[in-house]
Amino acid sequence: MKKPSLGLQVGLTILPIIVSLAITAILIIAAGADPRAVFEKVLEGAFRNSRSFANVLNFLIPLTLVSIGLVVTFTAGLWNIGVEGQMMMGAIFMTWGALNLTLPEPFQLIAQILIGMLGGGLWALLAGILKTRLGVHEIFGGVALNALANVLSIYLISGPWQPPEGGSVRSTVPFRPESLFTVIAPDFSVSLFALLIVLAALVIVWLALRGTRWGLQLKATGKNARSARLLGVPTTRSALSAFVVCGMLAGIAGTHRAITVYESLRPLASGGIGFLGLLVVLLAANRILLVPVITFLFAVIVGGSTRLKIALQLDSSLSGVLQETLVLMMLLFAGVRQRVLTRRDTSSTPEASPSTPAEAAHE
Amino acid sequence: MEIELHHIHKRFGPVHANNDVNLTFHGGRIVGILGENGAGKSTLMKILSGYQPADSGEIHIDGQRVIYHGTQQAIQHGIGMLQQDPLDVAAFTVLENFIYGQPGGQQLPRKAAAEQLSTISRRFGFELDPDTPCYHLSIGQRQQLEIVRLLALGVKTLILDEPTTGISAEQKQILFDALRELATKDGMSVLLVSHKLEDVIALCHEVAVLRAGRVVGAKEMPATTRQLVTLMFGQELAPQTRTRENLQGRPEAVRLDGVTLRGKRLSVENLSLSIRAGEVIGLAGLDGSGQELLLRACAGLVKPASGRLYLGGHDMTGQSYRQFLAQGVAFGAAGRLEEGLVGGLTLTEHIALITETNTVIDWGRARQHTADQIKLYDVRGRPESRIETLSGGNQQRMLMALMPQKPLLLVLEQPTRGLDVDSARWIWEQLFTRQATGAAMVFSTPDLDELVTYSDRILVFYSGQVYEVKDATRTTIDELGRLIGGHFEEQTQ
Numbered sequence: 140m141k142k143p144s145l146g147l148q149v150g151l152t153i154l155p156i157i158v159s160l161a162i163t164a165i166l167i168i169a170a171g172a173d174p175r176a177v178f179e180k181v182l183e184g185a186f187r188n189s190r191s192f193a194n195v196l197n198f199l200i201p202l203t204l205v206s207i208g209l210v211v212t213f214t215a216g217l218w219n220i221g222v223e224g225q226m227m228m229g230a231i232f233m234t235w236g237a238l239n240l241t242l243p244e245p246f247q248l249i250a251q252i253l254i255g256m257l258g259g260g261l262w263a264l265l266a267g268i269l270k271t272r273l274g275v276h277e278i279f280g281g282v283a284l285n286a287l288a289n290v291l292s293i294y295l296i297s298g299p300w301q302p303p304e305g306g307s308v309r310s311t312v313p314f315r316p317e318s319l320f321t322v323i324a325p326d327f328s329v330s331l332f333a334l335l336i337v338l339a340a341l342v343i344v345w346l347a348l349r350g351t352r353w354g355l356q357l358k359a360t361g362k363n364a365r366s367a368r369l370l371g372v373p374t375t376r377s378a379l380s381a382f383v384v385c386g387m388l389a390g391i392a393g394t395h396r397a398i399t400v401y402e403s404l405r406p407l408a409s410g411g412i413g414f415l416g417l418l419v420v421l422l423a424a425n426r427i428l429l430v431p432v433i434t435f436l437f438a439v440i441v442g443g444s445t446r447l448k449i450a451l452q453l454d455s456s457l458s459g460v461l462q463e464t465l466v467l468m469m470l471l472f473a474g475v476r477q478r479v480l481t482r483r484d485t486s487s488t489p490e491a492s493p494s495t496p497a498e499a500a501h502e
Numbered sequence: 503m504e505i506e507l508h509h510i511h512k513r514f515g516p517v518h519a520n521n522d523v524n525l526t527f528h529g530g531r532i533v534g535i536l537g538e539n540g541a542g543k544s545t546l547m548k549i550l551s552g553y554q555p556a557d558s559g560e561i562h563i564d565g566q567r568v569i570y571h572g573t574q575q576a577i578q579h580g581i582g583m584l585q586q587d588p589l590d591v592a593a594f595t596v597l598e599n600f601i602y603g604q605p606g607g608q609q610l611p612r613k614a615a616a617e618q619l620s621t622i623s624r625r626f627g628f629e630l631d632p633d634t635p636c637y638h639l640s641i642g643q644r645q646q647l648e649i650v651r652l653l654a655l656g657v658k659t660l661i662l663d664e665p666t667t668g669i670s671a672e673q674k675q676i677l678f679d680a681l682r683e684l685a686t687k688d689g690m691s692v693l694l695v696s697h698k699l700e701d702v703i704a705l706c707h708e709v710a711v712l713r714a715g716r717v718v719g720a721k722e723m724p725a726t727t728r729q730l731v732t733l734m735f736g737q738e739l740a741p742q743t744r745t746r747e748n749l750q751g752r753p754e755a756v757r758l759d760g761v762t763l764r765g766k767r768l769s770v771e772n773l774s775l776s777i778r779a780g781e782v783i784g785l786a787g788l789d790g791s792g793q794e795l796l797l798r799a800c801a802g803l804v805k806p807a808s809g810r811l812y813l814g815g816h817d818m819t820g821q822s823y824r825q826f827l828a829q830g831v832a833f834g835a836a837g838r839l840e841e842g843l844v845g846g847l848t849l850t851e852h853i854a855l856i857t858e859t860n861t862v863i864d865w866g867r868a869r870q871h872t873a874d875q876i877k878l879y880d881v882r883g884r885p886e887s888r889i890e891t892l893s894g895g896n897q898q899r900m901l902m903a904l905m906p907q908k909p910l911l912l913v914l915e916q917p918t919r920g921l922d923v924d925s926a927r928w929i930w931e932q933l934f935t936r937q938a939t940g941a942a943m944v945f946s947t948p949d950l951d952e953l954v955t956y957s958d959r960i961l962v963f964y965s966g967q968v969y970e971v972k973d974a975t976r977t978t979i980d981e982l983g984r985l986i987g988g989h990f991e992e993q994t995q
Contacts, residue, residue: 350862355863366840367844370855371856
């Protein structure tokens with residue numbers, strides 16, 4: 140297969156961005172606003188001051204963590220829709236630690252993070268076992284486990300973990316100060332430790348996928364599990380390990396989100412970040428080094444659009460429209476590109492359609 | 503209606519699936535299209551019915567050249583094909599499927615359509631209740647619906663691909679009666695693709711036989727199973743070239759004790775077998791007669807329902823495929839890119855999967871290793887090439903490079919499928935360098951020459967039963983033909 144020309148490559152990468160901006164602009168005009176003002180306000184909302192930029196970073200941290208995890212499951216050919224519930228389980232487990240453990244300053248938080256990883260990892264393992272042992276497709280298993288994690292959080296908040304004053308089904312008691320991340324500055328409430336965890340996760344997963352036997356086996360399993368198995372790859376173990384790694388990273392993400400945003404456990408604390416992570420990875424075509432770039436873009440859009448309501452009387456869900464249009468266009472153009480490439484390919488061998496989303500979007 | 507096929511060619515990558523096929527089909531006759539798996543019969547029928555175009559060649563109907571794209575146009579020319587899996591929408595009722603299959607679709611008056619459906623059904627004794635949803639129908643009934651639909655579309659030539667697979671004896675009788683009536687009363691041509699020889703003998707007026715993409719024979723019926731098998735596999739065996747070693751005293755590599763294997767369609771009961779190191783066992787039989795069950799059991803991919811299986815003296819019954827691998831089994835499946843190679847991975851990545859056993863992969867070493875293997879096995883490709891960009895022959899060479907050098911047992915499903923003579927010979931050379939190290943070998947092939955040339959013993963499978971030919975060098979095409987056709991009882995041990 141011949142590589143497409145550079146012009147074509149660049150064009151197919153930039154065009155979807157331009158098209159989705161144009162579509163969003165048309166929608167904004169239809170809503171009676173000025174697109175340029177909207178984009179300016181979004182940027183302003185994200186970078187106006189240290190507080191607003193901290194919001195962007197605190198959204199970026201969990202989103203990047205789940206996206207890195209999802210790169211692992213996509214590599215293994217798995218659609219880990221259950222990532223949202225894995226975040227929730229991470230938050231739930233972490234809350235158990237926050238409410239029941241009393242350790243000196245740094246160890247309290249570290250223990251909570253580890254317990255959160257355990258929660259997310261176990262919940263993901265469950266989705267994996269459902270798939271590999273019982274033949275439940277990970278999408279259906281994941282959806283069910285997401286719902287279950289949410290119901291469990293509501294039960295715990297309104298039952299065993301109800302605050303002593305009672306009455307509230309909205310959250311547990313606020314966590315003690317030792318349970319929280321130490322922030323860089325009062326008006327820049329971002330944890331350096333959390334940022335370092337993200338960086339470490341990125342580097343470790345990148346290296347592991349590139350340079351280890353585990354990463355290669357994962358890739359082989361994702362591309363063709365039957366052949367991989369015949370070549371001696373333990374495909375079931377590969378798939379399960381991908382689930383667990385993703386679940387652990389989602390567990391940290393859920394932990395960070397509950398601690399940073401709510402300082403307690405709330406229902407739906409995961410806030411759709413897991414699902415957004417799926418879009419990030421699709422957009423990155425499973426290339427892990429693109430993940431932080433895209434999560435930053437998404438965090439700016441989400442963080443910045445909170446200003447829209449105040450400044451332009453536009454609902455902040457507009458940011459969602461922009462994101463999703465972007466993803467749709469990227470996938471569309473990935474399809475166009477695939478077609479351009481196959482048309483150039485003269486081989487007449489009928490090829491099986493790509494089975495994984497990562498493959499469909501890949502290169 | 504008379505259909506002529508002129509010089510039909512079709513290639514799939516390295517496989518010449520149809521190689522200059524010339525055939526004529528006359529109205530009023532039922533023609534059996536025979537051939538082993540991979541002989542090209544399904545390809546040819548798909549071309550005739552518009553599912554895929556030929557690379558070159560012409561189709562003439564009643565002396566006129568016709569060109570059509572897609573099945574709809576083929577049906578307009580009067581040619582319709584019944585797929586192995588009938589094409590209906592499960593959630594729709596019989597009548598809805600019947601209606602939506604017609605041009606004009608939903609606009610058709612329901613009542614007239616129902617009338618037409620029941621008229622045609624009644625004529626052939628098909629029991630099709632218009633209001634039953636299709637998911638309640640048996641395969642046989644879905645087939646009947648498809649036939650009715652094609653007849654309502656005015657088809658004059660009906661192609662059936664393995665129509666008797668998965669239907670009851672009673673439905674088979676109804677189907678055969680209907681086909682006979684269509685041919686003799688309505689003057690239609692019926693083309694029956696099958697490797698069930700008893701069906702062909704019961705139904706057909708003539709047969710055309712394909713082998714390796716070519717038409718190798720045609721015959722007016724009646725004929726015996728034996729004659730048909732001879733047509734399918736050829737007249738004479740190639741001269742013996744391989745010298746057999748004396749295997750007495752060699753250690754036992756594989757032993758099966760009363761092993762029963764259950765497949766989807768048939769089972770192999772109570773098979774006992776001992777294979778010595780260096781011994782080569784060929785498995786013969788029409789496709790799907792049970793030989794694939796034995797192969798996969800030897801590789802640990804099918805677990806015996808009962809009995810015990812030993813490898814090199816170790817009881818491996820019920821162990822996993824990976825434990826079989828660790829014990830020294832090498833398995834080569836018939837489909838290369840489906841089972842064996844991973845599309846999307848490079849050659850180096852394939853080699854690394856096999857050779858790099860440390861946690862961290864040394865890519866430099868893996869690359870060097872790959873470059874060495876490429877040279878050794880003469881693969882046309884570079885270490886960083888993705889496997890799917892290689893030609894079929896080179897993929898097969900790569901598969902050989904991935905096989906262990908000194909296996910205990912080689913298990914091979916049609917190791918030379920789709921390869922030309924030279925590539926096939928090269929593959930056998932490679933296999934025999936392994937056999938020379940003491941590896942036992944079990945392989946299946948539809949090619950009788952290959953069987954007698956390379957096997958020490960041959961096991962012939964017929965619907966799950968097994969007959970052993972103890973000395974492959976002394977068998978005859980006649981004997982093998984009889985056995986493959988299922989006539990075990992005429993053999994004197």
